[in-house]
Amino acid sequence: MDNILVNKPKRRRNVSAKYTNKDFCPYFDIDKEDWANLVLKIQRGEDLTKEENTRYGQYILAITQIIIEGPRFRDKPLNEKSDLRDDIYYEILMNVPPHFNPSIGTIYSYSYRIGYTRATHYYTDRAKEVKRMVDSMNDLESYEHERNEQLGKDYYE
Secondary structure, three states, rough: OOOOOOOOOOOOOOOOOOOOHHHHHHOOOEEHHHHHHHHHHOOHHHHHHHHHHHHHHHHHHHHHHHHHHHOOOOOOOHHHHHHHHHHHHHHHHHHHHHOOOOOOHHHHHHHHHHHHHHHHHHHHHHHHHHHHHHHHHHHHHHHHHHHHHHHHHHHHH
């Protein structure tokens, strides 16, 4: 993502911009109205044009980056951010089009919530995995200790 934004604007993100404005920065700003229309078009089973598909991906990458730049994730290591970015992007891509309902909320808030939830689950899943690995190592060491004691008894009997 950082490679995409070589000339990152020296301003705050505009999440209510229009993609047709000259100061709109792809991968950085978001046109919520256009994004919602693209999602509704997908829900109706219509194909996106090449330009629409590009904008759709830019919006998802922008919201993903907004989440990663948030206070909870900004200080994480780069390798984790890369994995996190992939997870968030995939989660938004797979869950927003089938479930988005404009009468309940905005595309921005809905996508943000899905992406943020995925990001928090990424770390809880990692913590569970680390715990499983530690528990497995402890079980293996315990088994090895018991087995060595048993072999020692058998050897001396």
